[in-house]
Amino acid sequence: MVRKKSSLILCGAFLFVVWNALLLLYLWGRPPSLGEAGGGAEPGGQEEWGGDHGARANLAGEVIRLAEEVEAELETQKKLLKQIESHRSLWARRKDLGKRAMDDGGADKQQKRPEKQPPGPQVPPKDPLDKKDQIQAEHSQELNPAPDPDPKAVSIQAQPVLNNELETTVTSPQTVIPILVIACDRVTVRRSLDRLIQYRPSAKLFPIIVSQDCGHAETVRVIGSYGDQVTHIRQPDLSDVRVRPEHRKFQGYYKISRHYRWALNQVFNTFSHSTVVIVEDDLEVAPDFFEYFQALYPVLRADPSLWCVSAWNDNGRDALVDPGKAELLYRTDFFPGLGWMLLKDLWDELEPKWPSAFWDDWMRQPEQRRDRSCVRPEVSRTITFGRKGVSLGQFFDQYLRYIKLNGEFVPFTKQDLSHLVKEQYDARFVKEVYGAPLVRVEDLLHGSTLTGTGPFRVQYSSRDSFKVLARNLGVMDDLKSGVPRTGYRGVVSFLHRGRRVFLSPPEGWTKYDVSWS
DSSP: OHHHHHHHHHHHHHHHHHHHHHHHHHHHTOOOOSSGGGOTTSTTSSSOTTTOHHHHHHHHHHHHHHHHHHHHHHHHHHHHHHHHHHHHHHHHHHHHHHHHHHHHHHHHHHHOOOSSOOSSOOOOOOOTTOGGGGOOOOSGGGOOOOOOOOGGGSOBOOOOOTTOOOOBOOOSSOOOOOEEEEESSOTTHHHHHHHHHHHOSOTTTSOEEEEEOTTOHHHHHHHHTTGGGSEEEEOSOOSOOOOOGGGGGGHHHHHHHHHHHHHHHIIIIISOOSEEEEEETTEEEOTTHHHHHHHHHHHHHHOTTEEEEESOOTTOBGGGSOGGGTTOEEEESSOOOSSEEEEHHHHHHHGGGOOSSOHHHHHTSHHHHTTOEEEEESSBSEEEOOOOSTTTTTTTTTTGGGBOBOOSOOOGGGSOOGGGSHHHHHHHHHHHHHTSOBOOHHHHHHOSSOOSSOOEEEEOOSHHHHHHHHHHHTSOOOEETTEETTOBTTBEEEEETTEEEEEEOOTTOOOOOGGGO
């Protein structure tokens, strides 16, 4: 139908040109009138040029009359052309709407996933005859990933409605959420990439960018073996960072911070994406990893009191979480990292003052956090399998190796996540925490007088009392800038022997004390 209408438009334009050509030929060859037949205007005729003022006046009048006829005819043709143009734009819009509808239908089909994934890594097969799969881009200037649509194309409206829900409307086209894999010299990056590719619902909506530092040749070969399933970029500056003598042992932390800065500038400024999810080369992701971030992206954009979404629960050990409630999500004042999403607006704020080392602890300082929070899950959507690293296994044997990875797919994009918006969340959270019975830690450890699954509240009043209680209850006891891991408004929520427990400050809490660090 659209082709037929396009042909009609072309025919109309052609007839317009032909009609005007015939009109000009007609007017040009038209015989003279009103006394022109005698030819007195020609030199040598009965009336020479300039010899008769009447003939000259007739000639001028005839020229004016012909000009008026031409002008009237051109006005008519102009109206016809406008009609053709209006029909053309209308048909073009209809064609565009039809194409969008087809694209949206295809995207919906791509995103349909089973709720349970088959166990074991599963890399999509590659055609052995396709040499293109063996080629990797060496420099970011050679890479041409699909650019992110204008952020304005994503319309997110946060406004009060009758049922107090946050309305999040994601318009077509859907936002591209790239996955940035920070890599160095771990050949086990293959384990991370295998899971990302296995669970990725769409290569177009979730392009994987592997940014490699170190120049480790074997790791280069591993990443290159994925061909065009990933985009491989390399940090060009492999030199040592100049540091104070007492910081030479921290050289690795300086290089990591430099690498992060370069890689994030590539994602936001070279590839022009509006958001990114950062994972490291020793992280394995859950089956609903992509679903999790896709659902929370509109919430992150809508709520200015949020500055990141993390897949990690610092207190996510098997005994401390409820695997039967994998859909539970929380706000946290502690920056978790280990699989996290940020927006370009935040990077524009942080990049000019990005630290030379220890970037994650720097993110946890009040000057950067600015009373903003992150979203984190009850059950982690990432786990780390890398004991080797610049931290030399700090916390790995004691905590990280026991973190539980979610194993079942939760359809977050079909859920109402408006309860995570600060105004709604805080009112419900404070009521739930301080409405819980206040108990002693001994009651929880022995459980002789407690019945039911809680929630119960245990109260701390100082840095030292927090540390003692945290150690007794099995949660991480360190604080960064006064904020406990997973804490929100000073409260740490976890499961203890099947009971929900809130380790909390006294009611009326107002702010963190940075001297507690």
